[in-house]
Amino acid sequence: MSVTQTGDKAAAILNSARVLMMERGYNGFSFRDVAAEVGIKSASIHYHYATKADLAVATAKDYRETLCEVANDLTASSASMLLSAYGTLFVATLRDQGGLCLGGVLAADAETLPEQVRTEVIEFFDSQYKWVANVLRKGQETGEIRADLDAEAFAKMFVSGLEGAMMVSRAISQPDDLEVALETFIQLVRA
């Protein structure tokens, strides 16, 4: 008598897929990997998610919605502190999980992605760009953020820049570089 709409197994599959994709990308994880983690056989996953693309879309959608909620719940004493807190979400993901942002990982795989998954990637960055640009505009109203910045332009640079810093710092085994990049971004945005 489950009350939740998605069963425990479906949620476990989603979670496992998310972690694996954040580590190894869309082409770097398999149904068999997920099955082994969840404790079922790979054929059983198709019952919950018909295709790999379906699983990836569901995972990405869930990830985006969760991140949007978390971002909207962030509180800080100023716009730049809010941006810093947002960036710290990325820092924490890399430090605690050793994984990248799912949006960034899928962006890297974009050229080999099923169309439906790529559509989700577009929605992901749309949502993040909007959130950051909104914070920036408010900070400009209070005079805290440089007025000569184009909020939309900086938002794109900031989000995609964090993705790149995350990716590269992990690749060269210098995870602290991500934090350095974040701090530099914050330094530059202040009026």
Add this chain to the structure above:
Amino acid sequence: MSVTQTGDKAAAILNSARVLMMERGYNGFSFRDVAAEVGIKSASIHYHYATKADLAVATAKDYRETLCEVANDLTASSASMLLSAYGTLFVATLRDQGGLCLGGVLAADAETLPEQVRTEVIEFFDSQYKWVANVLRKGQETGEIRADLDAEAFAKMFVSGLEGAMMVSRAISQPDDLEVALETFIQLVRA
């Protein structure tokens, strides 16, 4: 009577591997893809490069050396213009080839990369960070670049940020976003 050390076929294979990897990553291209482009069979590639890892290492090394040469040959009237010219190399690659920087692509695949290839990725970013940091320090001496910036920190943010912007802008089919990000970087670095 070839005078070059690497034969025409070896060079053609290297070139094809480079283009394919810049588009689809290490796991996204196969010996069969390269073979089809070069006009031989996939088994023949092993004669020139014993394993896929060997081919990738050779490709990455060649890419790094070439990029270092190109960067060192860049001329500009100021440090920020030099950084802009450097960034325009990335813009041109995305616009003309539709491909990413090989360093960035391999960074994204880092977790599934053979060790020797990953070592090359580290060398790649070492070299790029050094080049950019050097330009920045010179610009700070002339007073053109913000003196309160840490050259090494900005170099890391700039290079890895460009990689991310390149990756994301391609993924969301907004290639012009890369140029926007580059211009914002340049704007922020000026004193």
Add this chain to the structure above:
DNA sequence: GTCTATACGGTGATAGAC
């Protein structure tokens, strides 16, 4: 140097029993 043939493992996906 390049070929054909092949070994061998991994992949997503399906059919049908339970």
Add this chain to the structure above:
DNA sequence: GTCTATCACCGTATAGAC
């Protein structure tokens, strides 16, 4: 819902003829 069994690929890599 999950299983076993199986399929039709595709991947790297090797052996040996030419």
